[in-house]
Amino acid sequence: MEPDMIARLQAFWHRLPFRHLTVLVIALLVIKEQFPFSNFPMYSNFDSEADVVYIANQNGDPLAMDEVFRSGSSTAKKAYKKELGKLTKAAGNRDSNEANADERKAAGAIVLSDWHANIKPKNVPSGTTAIRIYRRTFELKDGRLGDQTPELLAEKSL
Amino acid sequence: MSTSPSPALPTPWWHAGVFDYSKIELFVMRLLFSALIFETIKWETAPYKTQRNPTGLAHFFDFTWLAEHPPGLFWQAVTIAGLAIYVLGLLPAIGLAPICTFAVMIGTLVCSKAMHHSWQLVTLIALAQFLVYAWPRGKPNFFKPTLEVHRLAIYASTVVFAASYVVCGIVKLVNSDFQWIHKVPFLSVQLLKSNWSSYYDTLEPVAPWLTQATQLIVDYPNLARLFFGAGLLIELGAFVILISRKWAFFGGLTIIALHLSISVVMQLNFWYHIVAALIFLVNVPGLKRTFARSR
Numbered sequence: 001m002e003p004d005m006i007a008r009l010q011a012f013w014h015r016l017p018f019r020h021l022t023v024l025v026i027a028l029l030v031i032k033e034q035f036p037f038s039n040f041p042m043y044s045n046f047d048s049e050a051d052v053v054y055i056a057n058q059n060g061d062p063l064a065m066d067e068v069f070r071s072g073s074s075t076a077k078k079a080y081k082k083e084l085g086k087l088t089k090a091a092g093n094r095d096s097n098e099a100n101a102d103e104r105k106a107a108g109a110i111v112l113s114d115w116h117a118n119i120k121p122k123n124v125p126s127g128t129t130a131i132r133i134y135r136r137t138f139e140l141k142d143g144r145l146g147d148q149t150p151e152l153l154a155e156k157s158l
Numbered sequence: 159m160s161t162s163p164s165p166a167l168p169t170p171w172w173h174a175g176v177f178d179y180s181k182i183e184l185f186v187m188r189l190l191f192s193a194l195i196f197e198t199i200k201w202e203t204a205p206y207k208t209q210r211n212p213t214g215l216a217h218f219f220d221f222t223w224l225a226e227h228p229p230g231l232f233w234q235a236v237t238i239a240g241l242a243i244y245v246l247g248l249l250p251a252i253g254l255a256p257i258c259t260f261a262v263m264i265g266t267l268v269c270s271k272a273m274h275h276s277w278q279l280v281t282l283i284a285l286a287q288f289l290v291y292a293w294p295r296g297k298p299n300f301f302k303p304t305l306e307v308h309r310l311a312i313y314a315s316t317v318v319f320a321a322s323y324v325v326c327g328i329v330k331l332v333n334s335d336f337q338w339i340h341k342v343p344f345l346s347v348q349l350l351k352s353n354w355s356s357y358y359d360t361l362e363p364v365a366p367w368l369t370q371a372t373q374l375i376v377d378y379p380n381l382a383r384l385f386f387g388a389g390l391l392i393e394l395g396a397f398v399i400l401i402s403r404k405w406a407f408f409g410g411l412t413i414i415a416l417h418l419s420i421s422v423v424m425q426l427n428f429w430y431h432i433v434a435a436l437i438f439l440v441n442v443p444g445l446k447r448t449f450a451r452s453r
Contacts (some may be wrong), residue, residue: 021321040329042326140347
């Protein structure tokens with residue numbers, strides 16, 4: 001590189017406002033979500049619908065996920081979304097929002113299996129013979145907040 | 159004819175640089191940060207048996223052996239010993255190495271199950287400090303760094319802190335096609351979701367006032383835009399904490415207030431961020447110095 005060019009680049013670097021911060025922000029934007037780096041995309045985009053994923057017993061009564069599985073609902077939802085994304089990507093490079101019922105069930109079964117592997121048997125309420133994973137969708141429609149009947153994704157016997 | 163040397167130009171506020179922390183402030187910061195980062199590490203790695211959604215180094219390495227062999231008391235003692243010498247300001251690069259290694263390995267494993275955002279900031283701060291201390295500056299600085307090097311390590315921590323918030327604000331604008339504030343009423347659905355998500359974690363009933371607060375966003379969308387828009391501005395403007403110690407102090411308090419309000423309304427707790435802001439930005443032991451004079 002020409003010495004003149006190096007000098008100009010150095011001058012640019014020294015003139016750049018908040019130069020270390022600027023470089024790091026650009027790096028985080030480029031690297032995105034690769035631990036320990038992150039662009040912190042939580043709640044960066046949203047629309048009129050949002051869903052949660054939870055685990056219940058054979059009757060559909062929710063189980064306290066932190067206590068029974070050592071991992072909560074939001075972690076389960078993220079894992080479910082990841083699995084769903086892989087399935088829809090493999091089947092025609094579609095977005096996970098376009099997943100069909102079978103794909104949602106398949107992703108739910110994978111997550112339920114993972115959560116089942118971490119179950120704390122002594123914290124499972126007595127009488128529980130199976131666990132089910134549900135997806136519950138909330139929506140804002142015509143100025144009113146509401147929710148749909150939870151969708152059963154998968155079930156596993158204990 | 160001789161010319162007298164021109165007076166030095168004052169440093170512009172956008173190039174403020176390293177703050178003049180005293181030895182005792184730096185000691186307290188290192189001590190509190192050690193406790194914070196040790197606390198953030200999820201030493202109980204047994205539940206993380208797979209890397210189904212690899213992130214970071216998990217693309218190249220398999221960390222699932224940590225589920226079979228969680229780091230026990232011996233490795234935790236080694237980490238604490240390292241942190242102790244780091245706190246004393248001796249061999250800080252060596253002292254930070256174990257905590258950085260475990261923070262990255264365990265964080266990568268846990269986030270390879272499902273992404274969390276609790277640990278990135280603190281881990282990046284530790285890595286930034288490690289880089290500052292490990293940077294070749296001669297033997298004496300490696301063994302017992304000067305005051306300037308310790309100040310630089312804290313400056314690097316502050317840069318990481320500011321960048322994490324600024325990037326978070328930028329991503330909100332980019333991912334929403336710059337419609338984020340316009341879309342704020344839809345946040346009510348997200349709030350409802352996060353409140354129920356919290357319910358499914360513990361089965362503690364959702365407070366009735368939270369349901370009312372959620373409906374308020376729908377009923378008064380412009381008020382909601384003002385409230386959440388202020389949060390976005392705080393994130394985008396987080397670079398101001400690099401201007402001076404006073405800016406860092408007030409910026410830190412504002413960020414803490416932001417997190418506390420998010421905790422109340424959305425049940426999303428970022429305690430590690432709050433504590434990091436208290437340590438590096440609010441810096442209680444340095445308050446007198448902050449308001450006395452210095453940068």
